[in-house]
Amino acid sequence: MIGKKMENAINDQINEEMYSSYLYLSMAAHFENVKLPGFANWMRVQAKEEDFHAMKFYNYLISRGGVVKLKAIAAPGSEWKTPLSAFEAAYKHEQHITSRIDKLADIADSEKDRSAANLLQWYIDEQVEEERNAENIVHKLKMVGDSKGSLFMLDKELGKRTFTPPAAGAP
Numbered sequence: 001m002i003g004k005k006m007e008n009a010i011n012d013q014i015n016e017e018m019y020s021s022y023l024y025l026s027m028a029a030h031f032e033n034v035k036l037p038g039f040a041n042w043m044r045v046q047a048k049e050e051d052f053h054a055m056k057f058y059n060y061l062i063s064r065g066g067v068v069k070l071k072a073i074a075a076p077g078s079e080w081k082t083p084l085s086a087f088e089a090a091y092k093h094e095q096h097i098t099s100r101i102d103k104l105a106d107i108a109d110s111e112k113d114r115s116a117a118n119l120l121q122w123y124i125d126e127q128v129e130e131e132r133n134a135e136n137i138v139h140k141l142k143m144v145g146d147s148k149g150s151l152f153m154l155d156k157e158l159g160k161r162t163f164t165p166p167a168a169g170a171p
Contacts, residue, residue, distance in 0.1 A: 002064035003111050009104055010057050010116075015071045016100055017054035021047045023076040023093060027086050030079060036151075038159030039083055042137075046090070048163040049130075053123070060119055083151065084141040091134035098127040 002010075028043035061068050080086035101123045108116040137158070144150040 002061065002066040002116070003113060006104075006107055006111055006113055006116050007061060007066040009107050010061050010066065011069045011071070013100060013104060014054050014057045014061075014068070015073065016097060017050050017057065018073050019076065020093065020097060021050035021054065022073055024050060024090070026076040026078050027080070027090065030086065031083075036083065036155050038155035038157065039086075042158040042161050043090075045161045045163045052163075052165055053126070056119075056122075060116075064115065082141075084138065087134060087137045087141055091131065091138050094127065094130045094134050098131060101127055 024043045024047035028040045028047065031037070031040035031043060058068055077089075080089065101120060105117065105120045105124065107113075108120055137154075140154055144154060
């Protein structure tokens, strides 16, 4: 059975993950509007990852006897001045999510909730990857600068990204 403090914190995190999905879907729509379909694809794949993260928490709560309490999801922004500003916002958002996961890990430690700590280790590792991916694209966009040809090539590269859920049995 999960403790109330952890249950409430995970419910809050489900909302954070769903907001993340909305944010990335909004960014995808923005990139479609400015005719950068590869960038849009990257963001749609990121939204799917966030949905997966939310459902992983959702399923965990149920498996531990907790009650899922879905909350209203805030509306994300819908326009960014440049691809760089969008990816800088994505990177900053991933840093925010990392801090949220770290706080959940602190609760698991203080509550001596080994099961939650085990689950959260997967998210801690995942956030290292999430931040690195966003930061790498920020770096590439800074190198690209105002080069339309380079932006076109990066758009083509980002269009190749696909969503592959972790293998069954992965934490």
